[in-house]
Amino acid sequence: MTEKSTVRSVTYDLLRTLKLTTVFGNPGSTEQPFLQEFPEDFTYVLALQEASVIAMADTFAQVTGRPALVNLHSSAGMGNAVGNLVAAYHGNTPLIITSGQQHRELVIGDPYLGNREAVTLPKPWVKWSYEPARAEDVPEAFMRAYAEALQPPTGPVYLSIPMDDWKRPLSGFTRVRTVSDRVAPDTARLRMFADRISASRRPALVFGPEVDRAGGWDAAVALAEKLRAAVYGAPLLDRASFPEDHPLFGGPLGMSVKTISDRLTGHDLVVVIGAEVFRYYPYVPGPYLPEGTELLQITGNPAVAAGARVGDSLLGDPKTAIELLLDMVAEGSARTAPEPMPQPRELPQAPNTPLTPPEVYATLSRVRPADAVIVNESTSTMAQQIEWLPTNRTGSFFATASGGIGWGTPAAVGVALGDRDRGAERPVIGLIGDGSFQYSVQAIYTAAQHNLPIVYVVMRNQEYSILKSFAVLEETPGVPGLDLPGLDIASVARGFGCRAVDVDTTEDLEREFKSALTADTTTVIVVATQPQKAML
Numbered sequence: 001m002t003e004k005s006t007v008r009s010v011t012y013d014l015l016r017t018l019k020l021t022t023v024f025g026n027p028g029s030t031e032q033p034f035l036q037e038f039p040e041d042f043t044y045v046l047a048l049q050e051a052s053v054i055a056m057a058d059t060f061a062q063v064t065g066r067p068a069l070v071n072l073h074s075s076a077g078m079g080n081a082v083g084n085l086v087a088a089y090h091g092n093t094p095l096i097i098t099s100g101q102q103h104r105e106l107v108i109g110d111p112y113l114g115n116r117e118a119v120t121l122p123k124p125w126v127k128w129s130y131e132p133a134r135a136e137d138v139p140e141a142f143m144r145a146y147a148e149a150l151q152p153p154t155g156p157v158y159l160s161i162p163m164d165d166w167k168r169p170l171s172g173f174t175r176v177r178t179v180s181d182r183v184a185p186d187t188a189r190l191r192m193f194a195d196r197i198s199a200s201r202r203p204a205l206v207f208g209p210e211v212d213r214a215g216g217w218d219a220a221v222a223l224a225e226k227l228r229a230a231v232y233g234a235p236l237l238d239r240a241s242f243p244e245d246h247p248l249f250g251g252p253l254g255m256s257v258k259t260i261s262d263r264l265t266g267h268d269l270v271v272v273i274g275a276e277v278f279r280y281y282p283y284v285p286g287p288y289l290p291e292g293t294e295l296l297q298i299t300g301n302p303a304v305a306a307g308a309r310v311g312d313s314l315l316g317d318p319k320t321a322i323e324l325l326l327d328m329v330a331e332g333s334a335r336t337a338p339e340p341m342p343q344p345r346e347l348p349q350a351p352n353t354p355l356t357p358p359e360v361y362a363t364l365s366r367v368r369p370a371d372a373v374i375v376n377e378s379t380s381t382m383a384q385q386i387e388w389l390p391t392n393r394t395g396s397f398f399a400t401a402s403g404g405i406g407w408g409t410p411a412a413v414g415v416a417l418g419d420r421d422r423g424a425e426r427p428v429i430g431l432i433g434d435g436s437f438q439y440s441v442q443a444i445y446t447a448a449q450h451n452l453p454i455v456y457v458v459m460r461n462q463e464y465s466i467l468k469s470f471a472v473l474e475e476t477p478g479v480p481g482l483d484l485p486g487l488d489i490a491s492v493a494r495g496f497g498c499r500a501v502d503v504d505t506t507e508d509l510e511r512e513f514k515s516a517l518t519a520d521t522t523t524v525i526v527v528a529t530q531p532q533k534a535m536l
Contacts, residue, residue, distance in 0.1 A: 007138045008166035010173050012039060014139050017176055018146055020069045020096065022421065024057040026050055028073025030100025030113055033166040035071070045417065046449070047410065048442035050080035055410035055440065056417065057095055058088045059375070059398055062213070062239075063418025067094040067149045074099055075115040078122060078158075083404050088156045089125040091238050091401035092213065092301070094149035095156035096142070097122070101131060104162045118160035129158040135165035139173035147179045152317065153301035154181070182214075183300065185316025185324065193271075193296050193314060194328035200269035202335065203227055206253060208234035208275020208318075209401070210300055211241035216274070216319030217394035223322050224248050226331055230267070230338035233386075234275035235260065238401035241274060244341075244390030251341040252386065253278070258286030265290040270311075272297045274318035277308035281403070282474060343387055353504065354528040357381040360459060361388035363506045364429075367513050371426040373398070373415055377408025377436040380465035380532045385431060406439025408432050409456070413443055416452035427517055430456040434526075435464045435484055441492060447522040448497035455516040456498075457509075458489055459529045469533050493524035500524040 015021065022043045027035055038044055047053040050072050061068035072078050078099050088095055101107065102114040110116060119129040128148040132141045138161060145157045197203055205227070207220050220242050224231045231242050232253040242249060254260045257280055264270055270293060272278075277297050288310045289295060295311030298321045305313035314321070347362055361381070365388045373396045376385055382399075391397040398415060400407035412430035419426060437458050447454050464482045471479050493500035499521050503509045509527055516523035 005169065005171055006166065007135050007168045007170045008034065010170045011139050011142060012042075014142055014173055014176065015069065016041070019066060020146070022060070023069050023071050024053050024060070025071035026053055026073060026077065027071070028077060028100060030074050030102060030163045031071055033163045034098075034100065034161070045446065047446050049440065050077045051084045051406055052410035052440045052443040052446070054081045054084040054088060054095070054097075055407045056414035056443070056446065058084065058091065058093045059411045059414030060418040060421070061093050061095060062091070062398065063395070063415055064421055067096055067146060070095055070097040072097060072099040074101070074113050075118070075121055078115070082122065082125065083402075084407050085122060085125045085156060086404065087238075087400045087402040087407050091209070092154045093156060094154040096145045096149055096159070097126070097156055098159045098161060101160045101162040103164045105164075107162070115160055119158070122158045125156070126158045127155040131160040131162075132165065135162070135168035136170055138165050139170070140175065143173070143175065143177060147177060150181050151179050152181065152183050153303070182317040182320060183315065185298065185314055185321045187324070189314050190316070190321060190324055191328055193298070194325055196269065196294075196296065197227065197271060197325070198330035202267050203229045203269045203271060204264060204267040205229045205231045206234050206270060206272040206275060207231060207241040208273065209237055209239035209241060210274030210318045211322070212239040212394055214274070214300070214317055214319035215394070216322050217241060219319055219322040219326065220273070221246065223326055223329070226326060227329060228332040228335040228337055232263065234272070235279040236281075238399045240391035240397040243392040244386055245392050247340045248338060249341055250338060252383070255279070255281055256284035256286070257288060258284040261286045261288065261290050264293055267293055269293070270295045272311070273322060274299060276304050277311055282470060345387060351506065352530065354461075354530050355504070355506065356530050357384045357459065357532045358388065359506055360457070360509065360527055360529060361385060363509050364457065364513065365389055367510055368429065369427050369517065372396070372429050373426055374429050374431060375399070375408050375412040375415060376431045377405060378431045378433040378459055379405065379436070380433065380469060381431075381459065384532065405433075405436040408436055409440045410443035410446070412454050412456065413447045413452060416447070416454050417450065420452075428452070428454045430454055432456055432458050433465070434458055434460045434462065434487060434489060437489060438487070442496065444493055444498050444522060444524065445496040451521055454522045455513060456522070456524045457513070458524060458526045460487070460489065460526050461529045461531045462487075463531055465531045465533070468531070489526045490524065498522045498524050500526070502526045502528070504528050
């Protein structure tokens with residue numbers, strides 16, 4: 001053992017071995033013993049608030065395909081981060097989240113900055129939560145955290161580490177392990193599913209975000225085409241798993257029990273792959289399935305299978321399952337091809353002031369580069385986005401997997417950083433509502449500091465439109481706090497170091513968007529728009 005070999009040095013060596021050399025964080029005093037003399041071969045990504053830290057790490061991990069390392073400040077930082085931790089948990093994102101605990105000698109007395117019941121705080125939104133019993137256990141705790149995060153169902157894990165542990169002498173850690181990140185389905189049960197699919201007269205396929213995360217985009221297209229089956233998008237998608245401009249695509253499935261049941265009427269079999277059955281909201285009663293309709297579900301997540309309200313489930317990696325099904329199912333050329341999704345793409349005869357969301361999306365459809373990736377948190381206009389800006393490439397659409405807002409703005413930063421890390425160059429478009437933008441507006445500072453090629457299009461309708469739509473549906477008039485007057489978003493964006501403009505016409509939007517694609521910094525384009533009634 002050399003004099004300089006410590007828990008800290010051994011842990012950093014392990015992190016190098018695991019290729020965890022990018023740290024997302026906002027530094028606090030209890031984390032400084034870990035961060036001191038930060039190694040030159042590591043990258044520290046500073047976000048100005050912990051919710052933004054988590055969202056950036058979330059999409060960075062999704063884009064790079066490996067776990068991301070997060071460093072938060074004690075209980076306060078963890079508390080700030082929990083909202084976006086919910087999204088990472090539901091999105092099955094492998095994150096290793098760490099925070100500093102007070103000095104071991106002080107913890108028993110509940111000291112200032114002590115993290116009381118540290119392992120309980122992030123639950124139930126982590127797969128595993130741990131505080132090492134001994135300083136010498138810190139490297140092995142990271143090893144287990146890595147294994148827990150990466151094994152299916154993937155997801156975030158949490159480590160609380162006392163600040164004095166890092167300086168303790170430790171000779172080394174040699175028990176580096178590898179783990180499997182896929183579980184194959186039961187072949188016999190899958191064959192039984194295949195027989196039922198082959199016998200179906202009018203099957204429907206519902207592809208969820210697990211498919212795209214598993215790399216199953218091309219296999220999903222091949223399966224749909226072989227079966228000649230209608231394809232629907234799973235409710236509240238956070239990743240698109242099928243080209244939304246494909247002739248077999250029938251559009252989003254809907255959200256409520258009644259809407260989904262009505263949408264599936266006429267199908268004798270529904271096959272849900274890589275999604276929950278289903279993400280329901282709001283509560284509009286109806287049958288869970290139409291009469292005469294059966295359902296099969298394939299998912300890599302046992303909790304998702306157990307939580308399904310209807311249908312027979314099969315556990316297994318979605319990509320593997322689809323590829324196996326391709327060889328098992330009968331070709332469906334005798335089936336009548338489904339009607340493609342209606343795309344009226346209707347625009348006003350004369351330009352509006354303020355613009356309508358369809359006018360904004362129609363303009364973006366003319367100037368969006370083919371390889372662009374979209375991060376959407378304009379919750380009231382997602383139907384218009386599918387109509388005008390359909391996702392047609394794998395890994396090119398991201399949205400929050402939770403019901404909160406404030407994820408999208410920093411998530412666009414994580415996508416751009418992930419692309420840079422893997423050597424990919426593609427524009428990142430953040431479609432953000434003006435209300436959503438305020439939750440994590442400080443994330444654009446990180447984007448500007450890293451000169452990331454992000455174009456934020458912020459639709460300024462001066463209200464929480466999605467909530468007004470819900471208020472009508474749920475018959476809850478008179479809800480306060482749904483209007484947002486007085487926000488000067490462009491000035492705020494310039495204050496964080498971004499290029500920012502206000503636009504009022506489609507001509508100005510098109511010109512500024514084209515300029516943003518060649519700018520050497522992040523651009524925020526604020527578009528005055530009319531409120532859009534959400535399609536619920």
